[in-house]
Amino acid sequence: MGRLTEAAAAGGGASAARSAGSPPAPLPLSSTSPGCAAAMASSEEDGTNGGASEASEEREAVGKRRRLGLLATVWLIFYNIAMTAGWLVLAIAMVRFYMEKGTHKGLYKSIQKTLKFFQTFALLEIVHCLIGIVPTSVLVAGVQVSSRIFMVWLVTHSIKPIQNEESVVLFLVAWTVTEITRYSFYTFSLLDHLPYFIKWARYNFFIILYPVGVAGELLTIYAALPYVKKTGMFSIRLPNKYNVSFDYYYFLLITMASYIPLFPQLYFHMLRQRRKVLHGEVIVEKDD
Numbered sequence: 001m002g003r004l005t006e007a008a009a010a011g012g013g014a015s016a017a018r019s020a021g022s023p024p025a026p027l028p029l030s031s032t033s034p035g036c037a038a039a040m041a042s043s044e045e046d047g048t049n050g051g052a053s054e055a056s057e058e059r060e061a062v063g064k065r066r067r068l069g070l071l072a073t074v075w076l077i078f079y080n081i082a083m084t085a086g087w088l089v090l091a092i093a094m095v096r097f098y099m100e101k102g103t104h105k106g107l108y109k110s111i112q113k114t115l116k117f118f119q120t121f122a123l124l125e126i127v128h129c130l131i132g133i134v135p136t137s138v139l140v141a142g143v144q145v146s147s148r149i150f151m152v153w154l155v156t157h158s159i160k161p162i163q164n165e166e167s168v169v170l171f172l173v174a175w176t177v178t179e180i181t182r183y184s185f186y187t188f189s190l191l192d193h194l195p196y197f198i199k200w201a202r203y204n205f206f207i208i209l210y211p212v213g214v215a216g217e218l219l220t221i222y223a224a225l226p227y228v229k230k231t232g233m234f235s236i237r238l239p240n241k242y243n244v245s246f247d248y249y250y251f252l253l254i255t256m257a258s259y260i261p262l263f264p265q266l267y268f269h270m271l272r273q274r275r276k277v278l279h280g281e282v283i284v285e286k287d288d
């Protein structure tokens with residue numbers, strides 16, 4: 001999935017096209033949606049964007065609402081508020097647990113229902129992309145959400161002996177901070193009242209939280225390997241009437257290996273988004 005990325009000086013043409021109502025199209029791995037970028041002049045990193053930029057942002061927001069339609073906007077506001085609230089509840093529960101017990105042991109068990117509910121609910125993000133109410137790439141959202149669902153249901157929920165690993169806390173904290181920031185970013189954006197610090201947090205926290213989260217996930221899968229090998233869980237052995245075999249142990253190894261090509265793509269995608277949104281660069285991406 002090779003691609004050429006060119007960062008150019010900010011320009012408003014594409015943005016104007018979107019504001020005029022051009023439909024959102026499914027995008028390649030990196031979203032090329034110029035929404036924020038075109039609206040923001042490059043002086044924005046320090047939060048001192050001038051009146052012209054604010055007017056431009058306002059026009060952008062009006063265009064975005066028109067493009068989305070009322071029903072989709074209302075739904076997304078509801079969805080993002082619900083998700084922000086859900087992850088906030090999770091954050092509070094984790095802090096309270098640690099303050100009361102002074103250990104991370106038992107933390108996963110105490111928050112697992114809320115985690116499973118809200119992370120599974122996030123499958124709707126793929127639906128949002130598929131039906132075109134958000135311009136995120138289906139592939140980006142798909143990799144992001146499916147790897148989380150996999151971690152929640154097929155690793156941490158299914159393999160009880162690893163639930164007290166420190167690495168579980170690592171990815172839980174990274175996910176929670178990320179999602180509170182991300183969903184509140186979307187909510188305030190849709191309401192046209194985006195505080196600069198939320199925008200800043202959305203496009204800076206990931207620099208640390210993404211590697212921390214991925215490290216937590218990989219270490220957790222690694223910790224699960226001996227148990228999976230010993231029990232043969234989720235594995236199908238030959239001979240059987242379908243003549244099919246599947247080894248969950250090797251599946252986990254392959255999944256771990258797949259982080260090597262996939263994670264850098266997501267990380268560099270976010271770095272490009274950061275340049276676009278915070279520095280006003282327009283990123284033009286072409287398939288090779």
Ligand SMILES: CCCCCCCCCCCCC/C=C/C(=O)SCCNC(=O)CCNC(=O)[C@H](O)C(C)(C)COP(=O)(O)OP(=O)(O)OC[C@H]1O[C@@H](n2cnc3c(N)ncnc32)[C@H](O)[C@@H]1OP(=O)(O)O
Pocket residue numbers: 030031033034035036064076080134135136137140141143144146147148150174175178182186187189190205206209210211212213214255258259262263266269270273
């Ligand atoms: C079966 C097993 C499979 C296993 C596979 C294994 C391989 C996995 C390898 C990789 C693993 C990653 C694991 C992840 C770990 C973590 O999460 S660790 C914690 C740190 N994480 C992060 O920081 C996550 C960062 N990721 C994101 O922010 C996003 O999820 C994204 C999917 C990468 C997309 O970001 P981006 O391209 O910036 O797009 P969006 O933010 O989605 O925005 C594009 C436009 O769409 C609008 N929009 C999107 N969603 C909404 C919404 N819900 N409501 C309203 N609007 C939305 C958004 O505003 C943008 O609009 P414009 O401004 O108009 O462009």
